Amino acid sequence: MRNISDVIETYIKKAIDExxxxxxELKRSELADYFQCVPSQINYVIRTRFTVEKGxxxxxxxxxxxxxxxxxxxxDDKADLVNQMTNMIxxxxxxxxxxxxxxxLYEEDVINKREASLMLNAIHRQTLNVHLPLRxxxxxxxxxxxxIPFMYKESSDER
Structure with missing residues (x-):
């Protein structure tokens, strides 16, 4: 069973896609009334699920x-997305x-599932087993x- 945050996120994403x-544009209080939740729940979903990193x-x-x-x-294209992310880091x-x-990157078809998994493992806190802020x-x-390799990948590469 999905939690209320997942339901709200799906609803907002569908509205954006359509x-x-x-x-x-939405009103926090109206959305909270619609989902029968407190407005802070709407704030939480927006703050955590609709970030710059997620586009x-x-x-x-x-x-x-x-x-x-x-x-x-x-x-504009995949190289532009990778460049934006590099500058954001x-x-x-x-x-x-x-x-x-x-x-x-996965949603935008810049990387495939295997590449995403490899990247997630490489940047995980258990892999980078040092203290903050060095980690x-x-x-x-x-x-x-x-x-870097994805900045120059040919668009004809199979994804």
């Missing part, structure tokens, strides 16, 4: 007429952020190195 602009931009306006706008960012990278990026520094360096 939108011509690949974005939606979303979230804008919000507070107040009486406030809304939340969620935009699905579509890269910086000098430290958490396991969650890296996992989100790997998930997006996040190593993860950033390793992840950037893993992305």
């Amino acid at each position: 939108s011509e602009q690949r974005s939606i 979303y931009v979230v804008e919000s306006k507070r107040g009486g007429g406030g809304y939340i706008r969620i935009i699905k960012v579509k890269p 910086g000098s430290h990278l958490s396991q969650q952020a890296a996992s989100n990026m790997i998930g997006r 996040d520094e190593l993860r950033a360096q390793i992840f950037k190195a893993m992305l």
